[in-house]
Amino acid sequence: HxxxxxxxxxxxxxxxxxxxxxxxxxxxxxxxxxxxxxxxxxxxxxxxxxxxxxxxxxxxxxxxxxxxxxxxxxxxxxxxPLIVDPQGRKMSKSKGNTVDPLELMAEYGADALRFAMAHATTKGRAMRTPTTQLEDARNFLNKIWNMARFVLMQLGDERPDLPETVTEVEDRYILSRLAATVATVREHLEGYNFNLAAEAIYDFTWHDVCDWYLEMAKVRLQNGSDDGAKGVLYHVLKQIVLLLHPFVPFITEEIWQVLGEDPASVSIAPFPESRATDRDEEAEVAISAFQEAVTGVRTIRVEVNVPADVRVSVIASTETEYVSGTLGATGPALEAMTGSEPWQLVADRDFEPPPGSAQQVFPEFDLYVPLADLI
Known part of the structure; x- marks a missing residue:
């Protein structure tokens, strides 16, 4: 040298x-x-x-x-992975390209930062600051908080047990999806796939619970009948809090304290176990048909610009027994979630709809919305 x-x-x-x-x-x-x-x-x-x-x-x-x-x-x-800057460079004080986590927490909250990092982190060498995921995480936590407020408003001081026998199809559905989610989350955590565990909880909470089950349960609760919906709602809320706690400890601890549950802190409560007896493929298939039906009517309303305050008529033609049974059993929820009059069910897929009807076709049924009086 x-x-x-x-x-x-x-x-x-x-x-x-x-x-x-x-x-x-x-x-x-x-x-x-x-x-x-x-x-x-x-x-x-x-x-x-x-x-x-x-x-x-x-x-x-x-x-x-x-x-x-x-x-x-x-x-x-x-x-x-390492957090890198937008140009893919390793962060360092000398380069001045660091991100202050305290500033991110001040803007989005500590829980949102934790969940976004878990949600965005994959097994790799580098990742950029998950700005989009931070916003999504903050919205997700707002969703959880509002869901908890709704459930607690329905319960008051009551803390009902999960019914021994669950008969309503939407209750069976959400318990089945919960059991599947718990099993998935445990599998991903044990395999250190934290992003996939976070994704599973996110999908279950936002879509299965908030988008569908809560909306269906609201109809039953508004009718004033306690047919087990409160017990299922409370059980699902507790399980979501337990599943989320490793990711978002602050909001889950706050909700746990409001619930007044034992043990004194959610941090020492047992992590959920998947109950195989809750898996119910029949209920999941039935609610899938319900979701298709609601989505179909909503699509028609958007495509033809039906005003939100106008109630439409809906005709469903099907020759499949579980579809007709599901649509018949969930009539009030269908009407509330689609802004419609009571649905007409026809056991013939060759049914001739009224002239000027909008149509949505699904594998097991067809939907028709007569528009002659609306356009």
Whole structure:
């Protein structure tokens, strides 16, 4: 390198700046003393880190642990991606391209930041600040808060148990979807797929619960009949709070305190277990037909610009028994969610609709909305 032989000598006053980090897994437990903490908590099982310090820290912790303790300090290393700037560069103070998480928390909230990071993080080397996911997460938490307020308004001081027998198709449906979601979330958490776990909770809460089940339950609750809807609503709300707590601890703890549930904190409550007996494919298929029917009528209303305050007539023709049974059993909800008069069910798909009717065709049924008096 210098064009001649040079004697190299290591400086005696320089120490590896990572030396103390090598010892971290056991030194913080009181080592070299054989403390109670060391006997209890070492070795650990799981380490979270980034790929850029695998050699500087992770490998050296393993070497030091093998040297001083004759065993590895952890069994699993979970490597997270680095947050990079919009140009894909690693963030650093010298470049001035860092993002202050305190500013993000001030704008979106700590829970929204946590959920967005979990939702956006995949198994890779780098990711950009999830701005879109931050906005989505904040909206999602608002949705959860409003859902909890609605349920609590319906319950008052009542804290009903889940009914022993559930007969209404929408109740069976939401309990089936809950059981499937719990199983999915547990599977993804055990596989360290935190983004997929967050996505499963998001989809269940926003779509299955808020978009569909709450709207159907509202109709029953407005009629003043307590046919088990309150018990199912309360059960689903508690399970959502428990599922979400690892991701959004603050809002879930606040809701848990308002519920007045045991134990005293949701952080020490058991994580949900999937109840296989709640899986109900028949109910899920039935509600899928209900969703198609509602979506079909809403599409017709939008396409022909039917005013929101105008109630339409709807004719459904089907030769499939479960479809006719579902549409018949959920009549009040169909009317409320589509702005329609009581539906007419026809057991003949060759049915000739009134002239000037808009049509939506589905695999098991057809929908017709007469428009002659509306256009």
């Amino acid at each position: 210098y064009g001649r032989d040079v004697e190299l000598r290591q400086d005696e006053d320089v120490l590896d700046t990572w030396f103390s980090s090598w010892l971290w897994p056991f030194s913080i437990m009181g080592w070299p003393e054989e403390t109670e903490e060391l006997a209890t908590y070492y070795p650990t099982s799981f380490l979270v880190t980034a790929f850029d310090i695998l050699f500087f820290w992770v490998a050296r912790m393993i070497m030091a642990s093998l040297h001083f303790r004759d065993e590895i300090p952890f069994e699993t290393v979970y490597i997270t």
